[in-house]
Amino acid sequence: MTKTVLFYARYTDRQHEVSIETQIELGEAFAKRQGWKLVETYSDAAISGTSYQLRPGIQKLIAHVKRERIDVVLCVTVDRLSRDVEHSAKILKEASLS
Numbered sequence: 001m002t003k004t005v006l007f008y009a010r011y012t013d014r015q016h017e018v019s020i021e022t023q024i025e026l027g028e029a030f031a032k033r034q035g036w037k038l039v040e041t042y043s044d045a046a047i048s049g050t051s052y053q054l055r056p057g058i059q060k061l062i063a064h065v066k067r068e069r070i071d072v073v074l075c076v077t078v079d080r081l082s083r084d085v086e087h088s089a090k091i092l093k094e095a096s097l098s
Helices: 018-034 056-067 085-096
Strands: 004-010 037-044 072-074
Touching: 004 018, 004 056, 018 037, 018 072, 037 056, 056 085
Parallel strands: 004 037, 004 072
Antiparallel strands: none
Protein backbone atom coordinates (compact mmCIF):
# COMPACT_ATOMS: atom_id res chain seq x y z
CA MET A 1 0.00 0.00 0.00
CA THR A 2 1.33 3.42 -0.98
CA LYS A 3 1.79 5.88 1.86
CA THR A 4 0.32 9.36 1.58
CA VAL A 5 2.78 12.07 2.53
CA LEU A 6 2.78 15.76 3.38
CA PHE A 7 6.06 17.65 3.25
CA TYR A 8 6.98 20.65 5.37
CA ALA A 9 9.85 23.08 4.75
CA ARG A 10 10.92 26.17 6.66
CA TYR A 11 13.75 28.63 6.78
CA THR A 12 14.33 31.50 9.17
CA ASP A 13 15.11 35.10 8.38
CA ARG A 14 18.78 34.26 9.04
CA GLN A 15 18.86 31.61 6.32
CA HIS A 16 18.69 31.84 2.54
CA GLU A 17 15.32 31.30 0.85
CA VAL A 18 16.88 28.82 -1.60
CA SER A 19 16.97 26.44 1.33
CA ILE A 20 13.18 25.92 0.99
CA GLU A 21 13.57 24.93 -2.65
CA THR A 22 16.40 22.57 -1.69
CA GLN A 23 14.38 21.07 1.16
CA ILE A 24 11.43 20.48 -1.17
CA GLU A 25 13.63 18.86 -3.83
CA LEU A 26 15.13 16.55 -1.21
CA GLY A 27 11.70 15.67 0.15
CA GLU A 28 10.25 14.97 -3.30
CA ALA A 29 13.22 12.77 -4.19
CA PHE A 30 12.99 10.84 -0.91
CA ALA A 31 9.24 10.25 -1.28
CA LYS A 32 9.74 9.08 -4.86
CA ARG A 33 12.49 6.64 -3.84
CA GLN A 34 10.17 5.22 -1.17
CA GLY A 35 7.31 4.87 -3.66
CA TRP A 36 5.18 7.24 -1.57
CA LYS A 37 2.51 9.62 -2.86
CA LEU A 38 3.40 13.22 -2.01
CA VAL A 39 0.01 14.86 -1.56
CA GLU A 40 0.99 18.42 -0.65
CA THR A 41 3.92 20.57 0.38
CA TYR A 42 3.65 23.30 2.99
CA SER A 43 6.26 25.86 3.91
CA ASP A 44 7.00 28.90 6.01
CA ALA A 45 9.50 31.41 4.68
CA ALA A 46 11.62 33.68 6.88
CA ILE A 47 9.70 32.68 9.99
CA SER A 48 11.29 31.54 13.22
CA GLY A 49 10.33 28.16 14.57
CA THR A 50 9.83 29.68 18.02
CA SER A 51 6.02 29.72 17.81
CA TYR A 52 4.27 27.24 15.57
CA GLN A 53 0.94 29.03 16.14
CA LEU A 54 2.28 32.02 14.15
CA ARG A 55 3.38 29.93 11.14
CA PRO A 56 0.64 29.69 8.48
CA GLY A 57 2.31 26.79 6.65
CA ILE A 58 2.46 24.50 9.68
CA GLN A 59 -1.10 25.47 10.61
CA LYS A 60 -2.29 24.45 7.12
CA LEU A 61 -0.38 21.18 7.43
CA ILE A 62 -2.01 20.43 10.80
CA ALA A 63 -5.46 21.22 9.35
CA HIS A 64 -4.76 18.92 6.39
CA VAL A 65 -3.77 16.04 8.70
CA LYS A 66 -6.97 16.54 10.69
CA ARG A 67 -9.25 16.40 7.63
CA GLU A 68 -7.55 13.65 5.63
CA ARG A 69 -5.73 10.43 6.46
CA ILE A 70 -2.00 11.06 6.07
CA ASP A 71 0.55 8.35 6.75
CA VAL A 72 3.73 10.44 6.92
CA VAL A 73 4.61 14.05 7.63
CA LEU A 74 8.06 14.49 6.16
CA CYS A 75 10.64 17.23 6.60
CA VAL A 76 14.36 17.29 5.89
CA THR A 77 15.24 17.51 9.58
CA VAL A 78 13.07 17.62 12.68
CA ASP A 79 14.29 21.12 13.51
CA ARG A 80 12.27 22.37 10.52
CA LEU A 81 9.17 21.64 12.62
CA SER A 82 10.78 23.32 15.62
CA ARG A 83 14.14 23.53 17.33
CA ASP A 84 12.30 23.03 20.64
CA VAL A 85 11.42 19.39 21.36
CA GLU A 86 8.41 20.47 23.41
CA HIS A 87 7.03 22.49 20.47
CA SER A 88 7.60 19.55 18.10
CA ALA A 89 5.69 17.29 20.48
CA LYS A 90 2.81 19.82 20.63
CA ILE A 91 2.66 20.01 16.83
CA LEU A 92 2.54 16.22 16.52
CA LYS A 93 -0.06 15.94 19.29
CA GLU A 94 -2.26 18.64 17.74
CA ALA A 95 -1.99 17.03 14.31
CA SER A 96 -2.95 13.62 15.67
CA LEU A 97 -6.09 14.81 17.48
CA SER A 98 -9.32 14.55 15.54
